[in-house]
Amino acid sequence: MGCKPNSILYTFFWCAIFLYIGVASAGSRGHSDKNWSQYRGQNRNGVSLEQVQLQAWPAGGPKLVWKRSIGEGFSGISISDGTGYTADSQDSTEFLVAFELKTGKDLWRVGMDKKFFELLGNGPRSTPTIADGMAFGLSSEGMLVAVDAKNGAEKWRVSLAERYAGKGPGRGYSVSPIVDGDLVLIEAAGENDKAIVALDKNTGATRWGNHKARASHSSPVMADIAGYRQYIFPTGGKAISLNGDGEVLWSIKAPPGMIAMPVFIEPNLVFLSGSTDNGCAMLEITESGDSLHAAELWQNRMMINHFNSSTYYQGYIYGFSKATLTCIDAKTGERKWRKRGFGKGSLIVVGGHLVVLSDQGELALIEATPEAYNEVSLFPNALSGKSWTEPAFSDGKLYLRNLKEMVCYDLVN
Amino acid sequence: MRGHFIKILVFALVAAAPAVAQELTLDEVIQKNIDARGGAENWAKVQNMKITGKYRSFSETSPFTVWRKRPDLYRFDLSMLVWDGTICYNGEQYWWIFPRAGEQFSEPSITPEPHSHFTLREKRFEPVFWNYKEKGNTVELLGQADVDGDPHYKLRVFFPDSTEEFWYLNAETFLETKQEGPMHDFDYQQYMPMEAFYSDYREVNGIVLPFLIEQEYAIRYRIIKVENVEINTDLPDDLFVMPKSQSDGAKSP
Numbered sequence: 035m036g037c038k039p040n041s042i043l044y045t046f047f048w049c050a051i052f053l054y055i056g057v058a059s060a061g062s063r064g065h066s067d068k069n070w071s072q073y074r075g076q077n078r079n080g081v082s083l084e085q086v087q088l089q090a091w092p093a094g095g096p097k098l099v100w101k102r103s104i105g106e107g108f109s110g111i112s113i114s115d116g117t118g119y120t121a122d123s124q125d126s127t128e129f130l131v132a133f134e135l136k137t138g139k140d141l142w143r144v145g146m147d148k149k150f151f152e153l154l155g156n157g158p159r160s161t162p163t164i165a166d167g168m169a170f171g172l173s174s175e176g177m178l179v180a181v182d183a184k185n186g187a188e189k190w191r192v193s194l195a196e197r198y199a200g201k202g203p204g205r206g207y208s209v210s211p212i213v214d215g216d217l218v219l220i221e222a223a224g225e226n227d228k229a230i231v232a233l234d235k236n237t238g239a240t241r242w243g244n245h246k247a248r249a250s251h252s253s254p255v256m257a258d259i260a261g262y263r264q265y266i267f268p269t270g271g272k273a274i275s276l277n278g279d280g281e282v283l284w285s286i287k288a289p290p291g292m293i294a295m296p297v298f299i300e301p302n303l304v305f306l307s308g309s310t311d312n313g314c315a316m317l318e319i320t321e322s323g324d325s326l327h328a329a330e331l332w333q334n335r336m337m338i339n340h341f342n343s344s345t346y347y348q349g350y351i352y353g354f355s356k357a358t359l360t361c362i363d364a365k366t367g368e369r370k371w372r373k374r375g376f377g378k379g380s381l382i383v384v385g386g387h388l389v390v391l392s393d394q395g396e397l398a399l400i401e402a403t404p405e406a407y408n409e410v411s412l413f414p415n416a417l418s419g420k421s422w423t424e425p426a427f428s429d430g431k432l433y434l435r436n437l438k439e440m441v442c443y444d445l446v447n
Numbered sequence: 448m449r450g451h452f453i454k455i456l457v458f459a460l461v462a463a464a465p466a467v468a469q470e471l472t473l474d475e476v477i478q479k480n481i482d483a484r485g486g487a488e489n490w491a492k493v494q495n496m497k498i499t500g501k502y503r504s505f506s507e508t509s510p511f512t513v514w515r516k517r518p519d520l521y522r523f524d525l526s527m528l529v530w531d532g533t534i535c536y537n538g539e540q541y542w543w544i545f546p547r548a549g550e551q552f553s554e555p556s557i558t559p560e561p562h563s564h565f566t567l568r569e570k571r572f573e574p575v576f577w578n579y580k581e582k583g584n585t586v587e588l589l590g591q592a593d594v595d596g597d598p599h600y601k602l603r604v605f606f607p608d609s610t611e612e613f614w615y616l617n618a619e620t621f622l623e624t625k626q627e628g629p630m631h632d633f634d635y636q637q638y639m640p641m642e643a644f645y646s647d648y649r650e651v652n653g654i655v656l657p658f659l660i661e662q663e664y665a666i667r668y669r670i671i672k673v674e675n676v677e678i679n680t681d682l683p684d685d686l687f688v689m690p691k692s693q694s695d696g697a698k699s700p
Contacts, residue, residue, distance in 0.1 A: 420506040
């Protein structure tokens with residue numbers, strides 16, 4: 035049986051198309067995989083997209099690339115297209131800051147607002163979001179600032195307090211904005227159905243507002259469920275899901291005292307954890323007719339996140355239940371293991387490992403497995419002093435900060 | 448046949464092991480705890496102790512000093528954010544002072560109920576289940592329980608005020624590992640379930656003390672790391688007396 039020439043050409047054509055798509059998507063993914071462009075990473079879930087092999091560190095810890103001082107603030111670190119971003123405070127001002135990834139040196143800094151003073155730590159709490167060449171920062175007093183990510187040139191600024199009569203929570207505006215398409219979505223904690231607002235990314239104009247609720251400290255998460263793009267805000271004792279037009283898709287009672295961010299688990303689960311002894315809950319979002327419905331799959335006290343969020347990885351949820359590093363089964367909520375000693379730490383997942391930062395600046399590398407707590411490496415002095423900000427990871431480098439210093443470690447070489 | 452017999456013997460021994468451990472009575476478990484903590488004789492020699500170290504709360508670390516004097520005098524000095532002051536029991540009254548925590552606490556004052564509950568528990572000179580009948584408490588041995596993968600004896604302690612605590616004693620060392628009980632939080636204004644973990648036991652002058660204590664309730668997490676213990680030091684009673692005003696001497700000696 036011979037091959038027809040046009041059959042060979044046909045096969046070659048589709049092979050070429052598939053090859054091109056494969057290379058193109060790999061290239062695209064390879065580029066974005068190195069970004070950590072918003073709170074909790076590229077997908078806002080604390081999981082690095084990079085395929086890296088992490089190994090045990092030498093006795094002196096991972097290789098230090100640089101260390102620098104930084105102004106007070108709990109803001110996380112975002113990384114996009116080779117530049118780092120965070121927010122800090124100096125003298126009496128809170129700044130949105132861009133820094134060079136190789137050296138840690140400031141590239142630019144833009145004053146956002148007056149400095150926030152608070153018993154547990156001063157300065158900005160919100161993590162900048164970087165999208166489409168713009169950087170978006172939020173001050174503790176609710177000043178939302180949009181700048182050119184390259185040079186810090188200001189595009190617009192909006193006071194959530196002034197425009198929406200917003201009243202931030204007791205410890206200051208802490209939520210990190212979502213930027214999707216031409217919208218910037220943020221909990222404004224405003225009056226007149228402006229608890230949640232969407233602004234035009236390019237102009238700062240209000241596109242819509244919805245919901246009545248007092249301010250929370252919990253950042254929203256974005257999800258695609260059953261074909262619905264949605265933004266899930268835990269606020270006012272509820273988890274409320276809105277679409278891009280500001281319409282409520284579903285809402286459900288949330289565990290009390292939510293500060294941690296919801297965890298979206300594809301295709302249709304949402305994990306919520308409160309900071310009180312009521313614990314956590316797993317929601318299942320299902321489509322019924324033309325609407326979505328949220329129902330609680332299980333609820334228990336096995337994971338009680340305080341201010342840092344849990345991370346889902348391969349069927350299991352890893353996080354700090356109060357001050358104990360804990361692994362639970364996402365299907366059942368059953369606890370698999372727990373380990374004390376990291377205080378109110380934080381964690382991300384990189385290359386199949388948990389990268390854990392203790393609240394005193396100890397850094398640990400732990401296998402991300404439900405089998406047992408398997409510590410690969412422990413480095414006691416990654417940061418000095420109270421360290422509540424989650425790590426960020428990009429291009430093999432780990433970025434950490436606390437209220438006074440910022441460091442970069444090479445975890446790959 | 449011989450192999451079969453050995454299998455049965457091994458099975459019988461394994462099956463019997465927990466039962467053997469379970470057969471200890473409450474009094475035997477408590478006696479083993481007393482022995483593990485240095486023995487009643489050594490504890491009887493201890494009239495007072497001064498404990499210093501680091502106290503961590505809100506992830507901030509600062510120094511603390513605790514003085515204890517028989518039968519139950521207690522003073523805790525700490526420096527933590529604005530909570531820079533003293534919590535004390537003078538044998539009759541609970542009092543406190545936090546000069547930087549606002550007008551309400553700027554002068555020494557009687558600690559109101561239920562805030563004094565914290566001091567009520569902390570002022571214990573010895574483990575709560577020792578001589579429990581003399582103290583008016585009731586204790587039950589609830590059997591074995593798991594703590595961090597290790598078998599423990601679980602004790603329930605009932606207090607005259609109708610509260611209760613659970614204590615977990617390691618089945619091998621008979622040292623206390625974990626405590627569960629109510630904690631009244633100042634901010635929450637309510638009782639909340641509390642877990643405390645005791646570890647890093649060390650011998651000091653013949654008695655054995657935990658040098659690491661972790662307390663966890665609601666979103667609170669406190670770590671007490673003991674650095675030094677002085678036994679039978681010069682400890683005058685007036686250290687525990689509530690001063691009339693801040694300038695009247697509520698400061699550490």
